Amino acid sequence: xxxxxxxxxxxSLLILLGISIIxxxxxxxxxxxxxxxxxxxxxxxxxxxxxxxxxxxxxxFLVQYGRYLWNLVQGDLGRSYIQRSEVSExxxxxxxxxxLLMVGAIVCELLIGLTMGLLAAVRRGSATDQSLMVAxxxxxxxxxxxxxxxxLYVFAVRLNWFPIGGYGTFSHLILPSLTVxxxxxxxxxxxxxxxxxxxxxxxxxxxxxAKGLARATVLIRHALPNAILPIVAxxxxxxxxxxxxxxxxxxxxxxxxxxxxxxxxxxxxxxxxIMGVTLVSAFAIVLGNLLADIVAPFxxxxxxxx
Amino acid sequence: MSIxxxxxxxxxxxxxxxxxxxxxxxxxxxxxxxxGLAVVAIVxxxxxxxxxxxxxxxxxxxxxxxxxxxxxxxxxxxxxLGTDLLGRDLLTRILYGARTSLIxxxxxxxxxxxxxxxxxxxxxYFRGWVGSIxxxxxxLMMAFPALLLAICLAAVFQPSLWIVALVxxxxxxxxxARVTYTQTSSLAEREFIDAERTIGASxxxxxxxxxxxxxxxxxxxxxxxGISTTVLLEATLSYLGIGVQPPTPSWGNIIFENQTYFQxxxxxxxxxxxxxxxxxxxxxxxxxxxxxxxDPTQRGRT
Numbered sequence: 001x002x003x004x005x006x007x008x009x010x011x012s013l014l015i016l017l018g019i020s021i022i023x024x025x026x027x028x029x030x031x032x033x034x035x036x037x038x039x040x041x042x043x044x045x046x047x048x049x050x051x052x053x054x055x056x057x058x059x060x061f062l063v064q065y066g067r068y069l070w071n072l073v074q075g076d077l078g079r080s081y082i083q084r085s086e087v088s089e090x091x092x093x094x095x096x097x098x099x100l101l102m103v104g105a106i107v108c109e110l111l112i113g114l115t116m117g118l119l120a121a122v123r124r125g126s127a128t129d130q131s132l133m134v135a136x137x138x139x140x141x142x143x144x145x146x147x148x149x150x151x152l153y154v155f156a157v158r159l160n161w162f163p164i165g166g167y168g169t170f171s172h173l174i175l176p177s178l179t180v181x182x183x184x185x186x187x188x189x190x191x192x193x194x195x196x197x198x199x200x201x202x203x204x205x206x207x208x209x210a211k212g213l214a215r216a217t218v219l220i221r222h223a224l225p226n227a228i229l230p231i232v233a234x235x236x237x238x239x240x241x242x243x244x245x246x247x248x249x250x251x252x253x254x255x256x257x258x259x260x261x262x263x264x265x266x267x268x269x270x271x272x273x274i275m276g277v278t279l280v281s282a283f284a285i286v287l288g289n290l291l292a293d294i295v296a297p298f299x300x301x302x303x304x305x306x
Numbered sequence: 307m308s309i310x311x312x313x314x315x316x317x318x319x320x321x322x323x324x325x326x327x328x329x330x331x332x333x334x335x336x337x338x339x340x341x342g343l344a345v346v347a348i349v350x351x352x353x354x355x356x357x358x359x360x361x362x363x364x365x366x367x368x369x370x371x372x373x374x375x376x377x378x379x380x381x382x383x384x385x386x387l388g389t390d391l392l393g394r395d396l397l398t399r400i401l402y403g404a405r406t407s408l409i410x411x412x413x414x415x416x417x418x419x420x421x422x423x424x425x426x427x428x429x430x431y432f433r434g435w436v437g438s439i440x441x442x443x444x445x446l447m448m449a450f451p452a453l454l455l456a457i458c459l460a461a462v463f464q465p466s467l468w469i470v471a472l473v474x475x476x477x478x479x480x481x482x483a484r485v486t487y488t489q490t491s492s493l494a495e496r497e498f499i500d501a502e503r504t505i506g507a508s509x510x511x512x513x514x515x516x517x518x519x520x521x522x523x524x525x526x527x528x529x530x531x532g533i534s535t536t537v538l539l540e541a542t543l544s545y546l547g548i549g550v551q552p553p554t555p556s557w558g559n560i561i562f563e564n565q566t567y568f569q570x571x572x573x574x575x576x577x578x579x580x581x582x583x584x585x586x587x588x589x590x591x592x593x594x595x596x597x598x599x600x601d602p603t604q605r606g607r608t
Contacts, residue, residue: 137590149565149568262454269461
């Protein structure tokens with residue numbers, strides 16, 4: 001167990017190192033010269049040169065990367081070009097809102113997805129099954145900004161049930177969570193369906209039925225827990241897809257999280273912010289995968305650590 | 307003297323043509339796949355025939371395309387889907403926007419498939435340090451959130467149609483690489499490949515004659531599903547303002563341009579939105595049916 005943990009941790013660290021190399025290479029290859037942006041248009045070549053030396057941008061690739069990595073390890077993601085503040089501070093200030101939205105989205109996708117998958121598996125081959133599977137495809141194929149704008153139009157503008165955007169109360173959370181959740185719900189519905197169908201084929205389910213248990217008891221007590229297990233492990237892996245949705249949905253609903261930060265940075269071509277959020281998300285994904293691997297054997301004893 | 311062909315021997319089946327016809331016939335028996343094919347056909351025809359299907363120019367700002375107070379018109383007899391904020395015909399822009407979606411869908415996805423297959427096959431066949439470096443790099447790419455990486459790349463380069471296609475390809479090859487890697491590495495251990503090596507076949511011959519043909523079904527399935535992902539990613543990037551740049555119409559940037567007005571003119575968001583959904587859904591339905599037909603191990607599972 002300990003050896004496995006150490007190896008997984010080491011692998012994760014290697015992946016993080018690789019991620020930092022790629023993001024740095026992107027910054028390094030950047031056609032837009034940050035020095036020009038800082039110095040302004042009217043700067044003389046001498047000024048530009050001195051700023052370049054001050055920032056250390058005249059040094060070779062590896063030296064620059066070494067310093068970049070050293071800063072990263074200390075939690076320094078660089079400074080925003082435009083907002084004149086530390087990227088890490090901007091991100092930390094907005095992280096709680098994003099985490100809240102993430103939790104809301106996970107709750108939505110699990111509630112909708114697992115229910116759909118369960119119903120489809122129980123009614124396998126019926127019209128209900130087929131329409132649920134088509135619905136799951138619609139969920140997976142729907143662009144999230146359109147879903148967001150549609151929900152906003154119907155439930156906020158027309159029906160007035162929810163606020164038109166913003167942040168603060170529970171009712172602000174519903175529409176954005178639902179929007180992010182619909183995509184994942186489509187995936188979970190399909191996974192839940194096939195997992196449930198596999199479980200329902202098992203001998204112990206036949207035994208449970210044969211000894212005269214009610215259909216509902218067999219489903220809920222015997223089949224459901226085992227069908228859900230492989231899916232719970234997916235939540236950790238899901239972080240990447242969630243992050244993509246969050247950038248879009250936060251900009252649709254004006255949700256003050258790191259997604260909106262990215263959206264604002266896009267408008268102002270503020271690369272350090274975009275890079276910073278990408279790094280933080282990649283970190284979250286690596287962490288999510290690690291947690292999923294570590295937690296899996298605890299929820300499902302059949303999984304052996306290798 | 308040559309041996310006369312025996313009439314008792316069955317004719318050698320035409321390997322390349324037979325399964326293809328079978329696949330099309332099987333597709334035609336699935337209502338969902340047929341709907342998907344029909345939607346794709348409509349979009350392709352709409353994109354190709356755009357100049358003949360509409361009397362307007364996609365960039366033409368019409369005086370009578372706005373109300374007296376300068377608001378866009380709702381759908382009516384002249385402008386079937388209404389007009390946008392600048393008084394341009396929405397239907398025309400959607401038809402021309404289909405070109406953008408299809409070009410990006412095919413080009414970006416084609417590049418992604420080529421990169422993915424190259425990486426997957428090389429890593430799966432040659433293994434060793436080349437294989438492990440390639441697959442570690444693939445794992446690394448999987449740790450990046452696709453949309454954010456695409457945003458980084460698109461922000462770094464000046465976005466144009468081709469850059470957007472390239473950016474999407476650079477993010478989307480990863481799944482193909484993983485799938486083809488798994489298949490190639492299991493194929494490479496099979497006896498018929500060993501036999502080929504024993505009779506002195508070159509690596510190139512083994513790869514092109516024996517490994518790639520086995521991968522074709524996988525590539526077709528992932529290629530079809532990939533178009534859906536690509537179309538959605540292009541729409542999202544354009545919606546965020548870093549995809550295809552106006553005035554070139556794209557379904558995503560039509561929504562980007564008009565969203566400030568969507569409470570008063572929701573059709574400006576929902577018609578292009580419906581187009582994106584329909585095309586992405588169509589490719590997902592076809593891809594799913596193809597997976598059922600071409601991949602027996604997955605049959606009846608998802």
